[in-house]
Amino acid sequence: MSKIRQRHFTFDQDLVPSRDEALKSYIVYTSKKDGAPHRYAGYLNAPDINMAVEYACEHYGQDEICVNIWVHDVEVIHQTPCAEVTIDMDLARDAQDRDEHPKWVVFTQRRRGDIHIEAGAIHAPDSENALRVAIARHGKETVQVRVVPWDQIESTKPNQLIWRTHDQTYRLARGYSKSVRAKWAAVRDAADLNEYTKDDIQNHF
Amino acid sequence: MTNAMDMMLNDLEALLVLKLADDKLFLGHIQSDWTGLGPILEEDIASSSMAQDDLSHALVLYEYLGSRFSIDPDVLAYERLPSQYLCCDLVTVPDDFDWAKALIRRWFFAHYAAPVLDQLALFNDSDLVERCRRLRAEESLHISYLNDWMQRLSSGSKEAIVRLQNAIDFMSDDARMLFELPGMILNVDRPSFDGREELFNEWSSSTHEILSTTNLKTNITLPTTTVKGGRNGVHADHFIAQLTEMNEVRCKDPGAAW
Numbered sequence: 001m002s003k004i005r006q007r008h009f010t011f012d013q014d015l016v017p018s019r020d021e022a023l024k025s026y027i028v029y030t031s032k033k034d035g036a037p038h039r040y041a042g043y044l045n046a047p048d049i050n051m052a053v054e055y056a057c058e059h060y061g062q063d064e065i066c067v068n069i070w071v072h073d074v075e076v077i078h079q080t081p082c083a084e085v086t087i088d089m090d091l092a093r094d095a096q097d098r099d100e101h102p103k104w105v106v107f108t109q110r111r112r113g114d115i116h117i118e119a120g121a122i123h124a125p126d127s128e129n130a131l132r133v134a135i136a137r138h139g140k141e142t143v144q145v146r147v148v149p150w151d152q153i154e155s156t157k158p159n160q161l162i163w164r165t166h167d168q169t170y171r172l173a174r175g176y177s178k179s180v181r182a183k184w185a186a187v188r189d190a191a192d193l194n195e196y197t198k199d200d201i202q203n204h205f
Numbered sequence: 206m207t208n209a210m211d212m213m214l215n216d217l218e219a220l221l222v223l224k225l226a227d228d229k230l231f232l233g234h235i236q237s238d239w240t241g242l243g244p245i246l247e248e249d250i251a252s253s254s255m256a257q258d259d260l261s262h263a264l265v266l267y268e269y270l271g272s273r274f275s276i277d278p279d280v281l282a283y284e285r286l287p288s289q290y291l292c293c294d295l296v297t298v299p300d301d302f303d304w305a306k307a308l309i310r311r312w313f314f315a316h317y318a319a320p321v322l323d324q325l326a327l328f329n330d331s332d333l334v335e336r337c338r339r340l341r342a343e344e345s346l347h348i349s350y351l352n353d354w355m356q357r358l359s360s361g362s363k364e365a366i367v368r369l370q371n372a373i374d375f376m377s378d379d380a381r382m383l384f385e386l387p388g389m390i391l392n393v394d395r396p397s398f399d400g401r402e403e404l405f406n407e408w409s410s411s412t413h414e415i416l417s418t419t420n421l422k423t424n425i426t427l428p429t430t431t432v433k434g435g436r437n438g439v440h441a442d443h444f445i446a447q448l449t450e451m452n453e454v455r456c457k458d459p460g461a462a463w
Contacts, residue, residue, distance in 0.1 A: 023245065044246075044247045045246065046247055047357070050353060051353065054251065054349075054353060055247035055248070055250070055251050058247075058251035058254040058255070059247060059250045059251065161342045161343065161345070164258065164261070165339040165343065166261055166265055166339060166340075166343075167261075168261075171254075171257065
């Protein structure tokens with residue numbers, strides 16, 4: 001830690017962990033380019049959904065180039081149990097999709113362990129019907145279908161800057177390893193390899 | 206090298222770029238002290254990410270000056286005399302790990318940096334204009350985020366409001382010195398070249414827009430042109446302490462490749 005800031009902290013009482021209800025959990029999806037489906041990126045804890053979007057931009061929005069972010073409370077999810085092989089299409093019986101009903105966003109998981117990816121949107125009067133419609137429309141060859149009410153999803157603004165415009169590769173693990181590898185190769189090539197190994201052996205044995 | 210540095214330090218437009226670059230370098234450095242100490246994990250990630258932005262912005266501006274005056278950007282960042290740095294004391298004053306102070310510092314600064322970037326983008330230099338345009342978009346992100354924090358804390362508990370007000374009072378004297386200018390610029394016989402009053406008015410109105418929705422009060426006035434501080438190389442002790450720490454590694458082996 002910074003030397004000028006080496007200060008002794010004193011506490012006149014025990015530290016109390018913050019109450020659990022102060023923060024809620026939110027699921028984050030990112031879209032990598034215009035029109036590309038939103039893919040599950042991770043989750044985070046935040047005091048409310050607006051801060052969750054701000055945090056998502058700084059956290060998941062900086063992992064890869066990203067043009068849009070969706071965030072929703074973890075509690076607004078409705079989903080089918082994860083199937084062993086593929087989802088039982090009988091669950092889609094009597095599905096009815098009518099435009100006058102509220103909009104739901106559908107996310108599907110192709111195989112167990114895969115991330116959830118936006119599959120489309122449907123309309124349904126309630127979560128039970130939403131799941132039926134979602135399975136009928138998007139459930140084939142998936143193991144799990146998730147629906148989220150559209151009005152519960154908070155999104156970044158259209159054309160909002162998320163990914164930085166200047167070179168950020170130094171922040172990324174792959175950018176770092178690439179530049180370190182290049183520098184290491186340069187050091188190694190420049191040194192006399194025999195001298196190097198001789199010293200190395202001497203030092204270690 | 207000395208000649209190139211002197212040339213830069215005698216170039217009026219370069220000085221305006223340099224003061225912003227120096228502010229950003231030191232702000233990014235001091236804010237990075239919070240990495241690992243943020244109030245919650247996500248805030249830790251977000252504020253560290255923004256501190257990195259400030260360091261990146263400093264680099265973008267040092268690279269511009271470096272290419273114009275043939276100086277290595279690292280030399281610009283680390284190897285000047287203390288009196289050749291033009292940052293204001295606001296960016297190096299210790300925040301005592303008080304989140305309110307750290308927040309107020311960043312909030313005051315972001316509202317200042319945005320119009321400064323707008324000002325620099327008016328220069329007749331396409332390279333500089335393009336750089337400032339990119340930085341400006343990112344500065345807007347910082348502002349929106351910091352405004353959110355201000356609104357959230359100022360509508361929170363009584364303690365939060367008291368601590369924010371104390372932080373504002375603590376930072377006010379240093380905040381006004383954001384608008385100090387290097388003496389050479391004040392002496393220029395070009396109407397409104399310095400943009401001193403315009404910047405101050407813009408800063409006042411954008412900060413008051415947020416403050417007016419809260420119970421927080423500020424009383425910050427434009428300093429007289431005779432006051433000499435960081436922008437004229439006259440720095441507080443905490444600046445020297447931070448500079449010494451920041452260039453410690455660099456000074457062990459100047460010019461070493463990493």
